[in-house]
Amino acid sequence: xxxxxxxxxxxxxxxxxxxxxxxxxxxxxxxxxxxxxxxxxxxxxxxxxxxxxxxxxxxxxxxxxxxxxxxxxxxxxxxxxxxxxxxxxxxxxxxxxxxxxxxxxxx
Amino acid sequence: xxxxxxxxxxxxxxxxxxxxxxxxxxxxxxxxxxxxxxxxxxxxxxxxxxxxxxxxxxxxxxxxxxxxxxxxxxxxxxxxxxxxxxxxxxxxxxxxxxxxxxxxxxxxxxxxxxxxxxxxx
Numbered sequence: 149x150x151x152x153x154x155x156x157x158x159x160x161x162x163x164x165x166x167x168x169x170x171x172x173x174x175x176x177x178x179x180x181x182x183x184x185x186x187x188x189x190x191x192x193x194x195x196x197x198x199x200x201x202x203x204x205x206x207x208x209x210x211x212x213x214x215x216x217x218x219x220x221x222x223x224x225x226x227x228x229x230x231x232x233x234x235x236x237x238x239x240x241x242x243x244x245x246x247x248x249x250x251x252x253x254x255x
Numbered sequence: 256x257x258x259x260x261x262x263x264x265x266x267x268x269x270x271x272x273x274x275x276x277x278x279x280x281x282x283x284x285x286x287x288x289x290x291x292x293x294x295x296x297x298x299x300x301x302x303x304x305x306x307x308x309x310x311x312x313x314x315x316x317x318x319x320x321x322x323x324x325x326x327x328x329x330x331x332x333x334x335x336x337x338x339x340x341x342x343x344x345x346x347x348x349x350x351x352x353x354x355x356x357x358x359x360x361x362x363x364x365x366x367x368x369x370x371x372x373x374x375x376x
Binding site for chain 1: 292301302304307317318351353359360361362363364367369
C-alpha cells in the first residue's frame with residue numbers, strides 16, 4: 149500500500165495568512181492526488197484533483213502543486229470559513245489511501 | 256443536481272453482517288467513466304477507503320477487508336449496496352458513499368452525508 153504522510157498535523161494561523169500543507173507519498177504517484185476539506189460532522193469536500201486542478205466552485209485562494217512524491221496544498225489568504233481538517237488522497241493505485249489529516253485553526 | 260445518501264442500520268451486533276445502501280440521483284452508473292465508492296471514518300479518526308464499483312461492474316476492494324466486503328449495483332434503482340460480514344466493534348465508524356469520474360482519476364467529487372454505524376452487543 150502507498151502511505152501518505154501529511155504535515156503539519158495541525159496549524160494555527162491568522163485571517164489573511166498564507167497556509168501551506170504538505171503531503172508525501174511513500175512512492176511515486178505521478179500527479180494522482182486529491183485534496184479534501186472536512187468540517188466537523190460533515191462529509192469531505194473535494195478541493196483539488198490531479199494534484200493541481202481546482203474543483204469547480206472552490207475559491208481561488210486554494211491551490212495545489214507537486215508531482216511524484218511531494219505535494220502541497222496552499223491557502224493563499226486564510227479565511228474564517230477555512231477552519232477545517234484537510235486530507236490528501238492518492239489515486240495512483242489501489243488501495244486508495246488518505247493522509248492523516250491537517251487541522252487548520254484560526255488564531 | 257447530484258446527491259448521494261447512505262442508508263442502513265445504525266447499530267449492529269458483533270459477528271453480524273452489515274448492509275448499507277447508497278441511493279443516488281443526478282447521474283447514472285451506466286454512464287461510462289463513473290463509479291461509486293465507500294469510505295469510512297471511525298470517530299475522531301482518519302478516512303479509510305473500502306471499495307469502489309465502476310459503470311462496467313469492475314469492482315475494487317481494500318485488501319485488508321476484501322474477504323469481508325461485497326459490492327453490487329442496481330442501475331435501474333440508482334443504488335449501490337455494500338455488505339460487510341463479521342462486524343466487530345473496531346468497525347464502528349461513519350460510512351460514506353461517494354462518486355468518482357475517470358476525469359477525476361479516482362478522487363471523489365460528490366459525497367453522501369454519511370451514516371454512523373455502531374457495532375455493539
